[in-house]
Amino acid sequence: MILINGIESAAIDPCDRGFAYGDGVFRTLALRDSQPLLWRRHYARLAHDATALGIACPDEQVLAADIATVAPRHADGAIRITLTRGIAPRGYAMQLGSATTRVVACSPRTAAAAKAVRARWCDLRLGIQPALAGIKHLNRIENVLARAEWQDPSIAEGLLLDTRGNVIGGTMSNLVLYRDGLLTTPALNECGIAGVTRDLIVEYARAEGLPVRIAPVRREDVQAADGVFLLNSLIGVWQITALGDLAWPEHELAARMRKWIGDAEAH
Amino acid sequence: MILINGIESAAIDPCDRGFAYGDGVFRTLALRDSQPLLWRRHYARLAHDATALGIACPDEQVLAADIATVAPRHADGAIRITLTRGIAPRGYAMQLGSATTRVVACSPRTAAAAKAVRARWCDLRLGIQPALAGIKHLNRIENVLARAEWQDPSIAEGLLLDTRGNVIGGTMSNLVLYRDGLLTTPALNECGIAGVTRDLIVEYARAEGLPVRIAPVRREDVQAADGVFLLNSLIGVWQITALGDLAWPEHELAARMRKWIGDAEAH
Numbered sequence: 456m457i458l459i460n461g462i463e464s465a466a467i468d469p470c471d472r473g474f475a476y477g478d479g480v481f482r483t484l485a486l487r488d489s490q491p492l493l494w495r496r497h498y499a500r501l502a503h504d505a506t507a508l509g510i511a512c513p514d515e516q517v518l519a520a521d522i523a524t525v526a527p528r529h530a531d532g533a534i535r536i537t538l539t540r541g542i543a544p545r546g547y548a549m550q551l552g553s554a555t556t557r558v559v560a561c562s563p564r565t566a567a568a569a570k571a572v573r574a575r576w577c578d579l580r581l582g583i584q585p586a587l588a589g590i591k592h593l594n595r596i597e598n599v600l601a602r603a604e605w606q607d608p609s610i611a612e613g614l615l616l617d618t619r620g621n622v623i624g625g626t627m628s629n630l631v632l633y634r635d636g637l638l639t640t641p642a643l644n645e646c647g648i649a650g651v652t653r654d655l656i657v658e659y660a661r662a663e664g665l666p667v668r669i670a671p672v673r674r675e676d677v678q679a680a681d682g683v684f685l686l687n688s689l690i691g692v693w694q695i696t697a698l699g700d701l702a703w704p705e706h707e708l709a710a711r712m713r714k715w716i717g718d719a720e721a722h
Numbered sequence: 723m724i725l726i727n728g729i730e731s732a733a734i735d736p737c738d739r740g741f742a743y744g745d746g747v748f749r750t751l752a753l754r755d756s757q758p759l760l761w762r763r764h765y766a767r768l769a770h771d772a773t774a775l776g777i778a779c780p781d782e783q784v785l786a787a788d789i790a791t792v793a794p795r796h797a798d799g800a801i802r803i804t805l806t807r808g809i810a811p812r813g814y815a816m817q818l819g820s821a822t823t824r825v826v827a828c829s830p831r832t833a834a835a836a837k838a839v840r841a842r843w844c845d846l847r848l849g850i851q852p853a854l855a856g857i858k859h860l861n862r863i864e865n866v867l868a869r870a871e872w873q874d875p876s877i878a879e880g881l882l883l884d885t886r887g888n889v890i891g892g893t894m895s896n897l898v899l900y901r902d903g904l905l906t907t908p909a910l911n912e913c914g915i916a917g918v919t920r921d922l923i924v925e926y927a928r929a930e931g932l933p934v935r936i937a938p939v940r941r942e943d944v945q946a947a948d949g950v951f952l953l954n955s956l957i958g959v960w961q962i963t964a965l966g967d968l969a970w971p972e973h974e975l976a977a978r979m980r981k982w983i984g985d986a987e988a989h
Contacts, residue, residue, distance in 0.1 A: 457736050466733035467741050469724050469804070469825050474734050476862035477744025483812070508863065509870065535812060537736070540866075545750070545802060545829055547862065547869035547893055558736050562812055582849030582913075583885050586867055594861035595743035595814065596775065599807075600853055602814035603776065618850050626814055646849075 456525045457560040471556055473539030477593035480504040481537040484688050489526040492720045496651045504590045505538050511555045521559035533564045533689055572611035573697040577601040581617040581646045589649040602626045612685055617646050622672040628685040629653035633708050638665055641672040652686040659715035682706030691716055723792040724827040738823055740806030744860035747771040748804040751955050756793040759987045763918045771857045777807050778822045788826035800831045800956055839878035840964040844868040848884040848913045856916040869893045879952055884913050889939040895952040896920035900975050905932055908939040919953040926982035949973030958983055
């Protein structure tokens with residue numbers, strides 16, 4: 456079920472700037488018993504991203520009401536919220552007073568039972584764009600091309616470097632490394648998407664006294680880690696136990712991070 | 723008037739990957755007396771771009787028939803053709819056998835009578851992405867943000883550098899410099915869009931014995947040029963006669979380039 460500006464519909468205007476230029480943002484979140492998980496965190500990120508692009512973000516209550524309408528269809532499904540700069544005539548110039556288009560869609564969640572996964576390195580390098588770094592915007596061809604690099608269903612995720620050779624994350628997930636008592640996640644000030652689960656893990660780790668470093672990560676750092684983990688709102692925490700020729704035993708931090716997520720969800 | 727897959731409609735499925743991820747390509751071209759100008763060149767570029775992203779391009783005749791249907795509405799208007807990877811469930815992975823969505827829209831052409839224009843330098847730097855360089859894809863937030871840097875209607879275009887400091891072109895146009903008998907246009911192998919008019923000018927200049935260099939261009943090269951020109955399919959050729967503190971007198975090359983375009987259109 457899909458609501459467009461609050462109305463059940465399957466029609467985006469082809470003049471919508473989300474379609475014409477990818478001029479918008481989105482977030483994906485999980486439902487449990489038809490309730491959105493970590494809603495306030497997701498809303499805060501969505502509002503941040505929209506504001507960064509100069510797109511008016513609807514009030515939290517408006518989006519929450521849309522979610523309440525669509526959620527019963529797939530009580531443990533996924534919600535995608537898309538906001539665009541709205542409908543406008545041809546041309547890159549923003550139109551004053553154009554109204555944000557909001558799309559709230561509910562779909563089944565493809566069961567990702569795996570918790571220990573195989574990953575690979577992608578060949579595509581993410582472009583550096585500080586003006587868009589961290590934002591979950593609709594310009595995602597890089598992710599599409601990276602995900603198209605493999606078909607082997609036994610590989611769950613691909614890791615991406617940027618054009619400087621820094622590791623940024625997976626095609627659809629954030630990355631966390633653990634080594635010698637230190638948790639590291641790639642800095643996302645030049646490219647990549649800052650996910651809600653990553654925020655949460657950084658916050659809970661620090662609250663528990665586990666040092667966290669947000670910094671550039673090199674491929675060697677990944678290879679030398681004691682544990683490598685992928686995060687997103689639908690998968691939760693995956694541990695990478697195989698990456699190319701490398702293998703890791705399961706690490707206790709995965710369960711600890713899952714507990715933090717559970718605590719935050721219950722909060 | 724807008725045709726979606728050949729049918730008059732104003733509805734894009736919100737699950738279309740063009741909307742979800744900007745996963746598609748487009749081209750814009752001019753009509754004269756309801757006939758598309760430089761059609762074979764535009765089709766060739768569109769097909770090239772679609773193929774580069776692994777999107778099946780409809781046959782030339784199919785798109786030409788769509789254009790013939792919409793063109794009478796604005797006999798001297800503009801056509802935008804958009805191709806996307808089609809409708810698919812959530813997720814970056816491409817679905818085998820998904821059908822390309824094609825959108826052919828006709829709109830009035832906003833009269834760009836000006837031939838000598840003012841331009842400015844944009845602050846935004848284009849990210850380097852060789853996998854997408856030259857392609858007119860739907861991921862255009864960079865162009866949107868660059869175009870939002872100025873509101874002064876007396877400024878017709880903004881010039882963009884990439885993160886290496888190379889000049890790439892305007893927010894909606896390609897750039898050509900002339901100096902000491904040599905025509906230079908920025909190389910577009912790291913970012914930017916390769917337009918049909920730029921192809922045509924390079925081809926006609928070489929055919930007339932005017933040397934052409936396709937190479938990295940620095941800001942100093944622009945400032946030191948005898949003439950600086952902007953090209954696209956709707957504006958034709960604009961000469962930049964004012965750029966920041968710099969001013970140029972009108973240069974005879976502009977009229978020569980307009981003649982080449984006219985010759986190619988008549989061909």
